[in-house]
């Protein structure tokens with residue numbers, strides 16, 4: 253996935269753009285990009301897989317001049333794309349995942365439209381989006397038609413002489429928030445990008461809503477829908493603690509999740525409550541507050557230089573990051589019965605090999621693993637595209653128990669069923685935990701605080 257940020261100011265916008273974009277660094281590890289419009293467009297893209305956005309763009313942003321600009325931190329594609337179209341030149345950044353990208357690209361190729369940003373044998377999804385939009389009768393018509401054609405999600409910022417068009421994907425899987433400060437407007441994927449830049453969130457864009465942000469103000473170009481399917485994973489794992497989505501703070505939800513987990517845990521002896529940093533930390537704080545047991549840090553993250561272990565695209569790199577970033581503290585671990593809160597168990601291999609193992613090796617007496625969400629049963633169609641159904645821990649358990657992959661897994665989704673219990677026991681043995689208890693779907697939804705029908709819960713329920 254990606255994080256996108258845009259700003260329009262009465263003055264030069266590049267400093268705001270630089271810092272605003274940088275506050276999305278937790279959302280991608282591959283490319284960073286900025287485009288600014290002053291007298292002319294200037295654009296810069298760098299590979300940030302080994303170096304932080306800040307150090308790569310520090311000199312660039314001082315050279316760029318303009319009062320409106322867009323930026324991106326991207327997990328896959330090189331962005332922003334710069335296109336000369338019948339509506340005039342524009343730059344565009346996107347956040348989402350287009351499931352039928354190949355099919356749509358083939359359709360355009362047949363019409364004689366070519367692609368230039370082909371990398372790793374795939375079409376650049378942002379370029380595809382730009383070319384789909386440029387087929388419309390106007391920019392708004394082009395965005396609307398693109399929304400209709402794509403399967404998946406696509407939120408975008410489009411920088412044009414009119415201003416910045418901001419469009420949230422039509423099902424609302426990914427957020428887009430408008431903010432304001434004296435003399436400037438900004439739009440962001442993450443509200444944490446606003447606070448220190450002096451912006452206050454003024455509007456959470458609705459699914460499918462399109463606005464135009466310019467020096468003269470905000471114009472609504474397309475009304476949004478009232479139905480929502482925002483990704484529940486923002487609060488559980490992917491989002492930043494200081495960010496709000498749909499007005500709901502991430503850290504607070506994680507504390508609620510931890511409290512729910514603790515309420516269902518009356519039968520274990522606990523000396524230490526801990527979380528797998530970073531996102532497991534707040535789940536653990538909630539657990540500790542509810543249970544009255546001390547929150548301690550048996551595993552600390554060596555933050556400088558190590559990013560997320562989930563977003564890097566290759567397994568090898570994910571494993572290396574997972575191995576190196578957590579350092580166990582034997583003095584906190586030895587002889588203790590530890591509750592280990594984790595945001596989720598996807599494959600389970602990193603948890604087993606690099607987290608639980610480190611605790612056993614340092615002398616833990618018992619390890620009780622408590623994921624803040626239910627077992628993940630389905631890969632994401634809309635955003636995180638890296639997991640396949642075969643590698644999910646729950647699916648491996650079901651395959652081992654049944655001897656094949658059953659089509660209907662509804663009994664394994666029901667946390668009260670015998671099959672669910674067997675599956676969880678299998679995963680506990682596999683990750684070498686003393687006990688494993690997952691969050692229930694209802695507790696997770698309650699912890700978030702939105703009605704169930706306003707959340708995407710596909711990863712857990714297939715719905």
Ligand code: SF4
Pocket residue numbers: 425482483484485631632633634635636708709710711712
């Ligand atoms: S399928 Fe899962 S990861 Fe994808 S949007 Fe839905 S809840 Fe989020």
